[in-house]
Amino acid sequence: MSPKPRATDVKERLVEAAIRLLDEGGPEALQARKLAAEVGVSTMAVYTHFGGMTALVDEVARTGFLKLSAWLAEVGETEDPVADIFSLARTYRQAVAEQPQLFAVTFGQSAPGGERATLSDLTTEEGREAAQEGLEAFDHIVRATERAIEAGRFRPADKYQAAAQLWSALHGFVTLEASGHFGAGEQGIDHILIPLGITLAVGLGDTVERAEHSTEAAKAAWRARTRNAGQGGND
Amino acid sequence: MSPKPRATDVKERLVEAAIRLLDEGGPEALQARKLAAEVGVSTMAVYTHFGGMTALVDEVARTGFLKLSAWLAEVGETEDPVADIFSLARTYRQAVAEQPQLFAVTFGQSAPGGERATLSDLTTEEGREAAQEGLEAFDHIVRATERAIEAGRFRPADKYQAAAQLWSALHGFVTLEASGHFGAGEQGIDHILIPLGITLAVGLGDTVERAEHSTEAAKAAWRARTRNAGQGGND
DNA sequence: GAAGCTGCTATAACGCGGTTATAGCTCAAT
DNA sequence: ATTGAGCTATAACCGCGTTATAGCAGCTTC
Numbered sequence: 001m002s003p004k005p006r007a008t009d010v011k012e013r014l015v016e017a018a019i020r021l022l023d024e025g026g027p028e029a030l031q032a033r034k035l036a037a038e039v040g041v042s043t044m045a046v047y048t049h050f051g052g053m054t055a056l057v058d059e060v061a062r063t064g065f066l067k068l069s070a071w072l073a074e075v076g077e078t079e080d081p082v083a084d085i086f087s088l089a090r091t092y093r094q095a096v097a098e099q100p101q102l103f104a105v106t107f108g109q110s111a112p113g114g115e116r117a118t119l120s121d122l123t124t125e126e127g128r129e130a131a132q133e134g135l136e137a138f139d140h141i142v143r144a145t146e147r148a149i150e151a152g153r154f155r156p157a158d159k160y161q162a163a164a165q166l167w168s169a170l171h172g173f174v175t176l177e178a179s180g181h182f183g184a185g186e187q188g189i190d191h192i193l194i195p196l197g198i199t200l201a202v203g204l205g206d207t208v209e210r211a212e213h214s215t216e217a218a219k220a221a222w223r224a225r226t227r228n229a230g231q232g233g234n235d
Numbered sequence: 236m237s238p239k240p241r242a243t244d245v246k247e248r249l250v251e252a253a254i255r256l257l258d259e260g261g262p263e264a265l266q267a268r269k270l271a272a273e274v275g276v277s278t279m280a281v282y283t284h285f286g287g288m289t290a291l292v293d294e295v296a297r298t299g300f301l302k303l304s305a306w307l308a309e310v311g312e313t314e315d316p317v318a319d320i321f322s323l324a325r326t327y328r329q330a331v332a333e334q335p336q337l338f339a340v341t342f343g344q345s346a347p348g349g350e351r352a353t354l355s356d357l358t359t360e361e362g363r364e365a366a367q368e369g370l371e372a373f374d375h376i377v378r379a380t381e382r383a384i385e386a387g388r389f390r391p392a393d394k395y396q397a398a399a400q401l402w403s404a405l406h407g408f409v410t411l412e413a414s415g416h417f418g419a420g421e422q423g424i425d426h427i428l429i430p431l432g433i434t435l436a437v438g439l440g441d442t443v444e445r446a447e448h449s450t451e452a453a454k455a456a457w458r459a460r461t462r463n464a465g466q467g468g469n470d
Numbered sequence: 471g472a473a474g475c476t477g478c479t480a481t482a483a484c485g486c487g488g489t490t491a492t493a494g495c496t497c498a499a500t
Numbered sequence: 501a502t503t504g505a506g507c508t509a510t511a512a513c514c515g516c517g518t519t520a521t522a523g524c525a526g527c528t529t530c
Contacts (some may be wrong), residue, residue, distance in 0.1 A: 009509090032488060043488080053488065107414065108343075164406075164417070166430040172407020179342065182399070196400040203438030230505045245478090267517060277480050278517080288517065
């Protein structure tokens with residue numbers, strides 16, 4: 001199918017190099033000339049393959065969403081849906097902590113995939129097949145929330161609405177932590193993220209005891225996962 | 236006191252014009268030449284007063300924090316601390332909804348006031364007198380949380396830790412809404428923010444009935460406030 | 471009151487980064 | 501072999517942040 005992968009993966013290499021420059025040097029390092037030098041081509045490649053730097057940055061943002069979705073997809077499902085939600089949260093937080101510059105760009109863009117497909121389309125009407133790929137990451141939270149409701153851990157509720165609450169809280173924590181408001185290292189997880197998760201679970205109908213137990217289960221699963229696979233290791 | 240306010244408020248006018256350009260044209264419109272033309276001076280003014288565009292943008296970000304703090308300070312305290320928390324949330328959301336570009340810059344900067352004064356300093360140790368002005372906004376939430384604990388609405392807990400949970404959730408909602416993920420208009424408030432607030436209040440110890448009552452009280456207070464003062468109207 | 475110092479200003483130029491015009495190349499199809 | 505499409509490198513253009521420089525107002529000092 002691909003008889004000549006000679007040097008025709010320039011487009012992909014540009015995006016990869018862009019993410020590398022972004023993570024290493026911040027947004028200021030994301031320049032057409034540096035990018036071209038990094039890949040070993042001329043700046044024209046940016047225009048033949050993307051049309052301009054802004055479109056390339058859009059592609060970088062889209063790649064961030066796809067990587068996040070892929071990471072969340074690796075979490076899988078256990079018999080404890082609330083623990084799965086905590087595992088998704090840890091994964092979401094880990095992705096942003098490892099590549100803060102990339103996800104700053106990703107979240108800095110407006111609604112992914114264009115201007116439509118807002119969450120309100122999901123929570124209010126049934127135009128849900130229009131769900132863009134940018135909402136794939138959200139779908140993982142929705143499914144775990146649905147299972148928590150079915151298992152009786154959460155009160156009966158609109159799964160999209162409940163998941164949007166969880167996503168808001170998680171995203172807020174991750175964003176503020178990435179901005180430096182919660183200090184460095186893992187302390188934000190123990191001091192804020194886990195208590196926040198318990199608060200939300202209890203508020204959605206879980207008991208304090210079961211919620212706390214689920215945080216421990218998620219922590220154990222996290223340790224096992226990071227031990228086996230290093231950290232990340234996707235792609 | 237000010238015998239010659241002739242043309243010596245150039246620095247303030249530059250910041251004001253920067254915020255205006257930012258809100259009207261986005262980050263791309265925030266240019267030294269446009270800024271100078273807007274104020275009626277040359278681009279040199281940016282360098283004599285700030286030293287460069289980045290320092291001016293930092294000042295814009297700082298101004299955003301101060302405006303947010305000023306808005307939150309206007310909320311005041313009632314006998315229902317949970318309702319006050321909801322009022323703070325509505326105000327926080329309103330500020331960002333009205334000037335999304337300004338607060339995108341404000342939140343885009345790292346921890347305000349430099350690199351220190353993270354929240355972990357507040358939640359773990361007592362080096363709290365180092366609290367920067369950037370955390371003034373957070374203080375309003377902390378105080379309302381403290382009153383909610385004292386009133387028995389929330390379970391006994393570390394007020395900073397509980398407030399950080401509320402702030403994370405609120406900030407996440409506001410950020411995602413500003414990115415377009417929750418649709419336009421006020422629907423995000425009713426569909427997500429209010430349910431999220433109830434979830435958090437209940438998770439922190441309140442009853443569903445009292446939490447719902449407080450959301451109604453906050454909504455009524457909000458209507459009264461926006462009716463009297465238009466909207467915003469500070470400065 | 472004249473001299474000098476300080477702070478602010480406008481003008482003009484420099485450097486860098488995004489972009490574009492253009493010509494040459496490779497390769498598949500005819 | 502010829503043609504044409506797609507990709508490429510080179511080189512120039514343009515806008516924006518920045519800086520060098522000179523002029524000017526106002527205050528201090530003798």
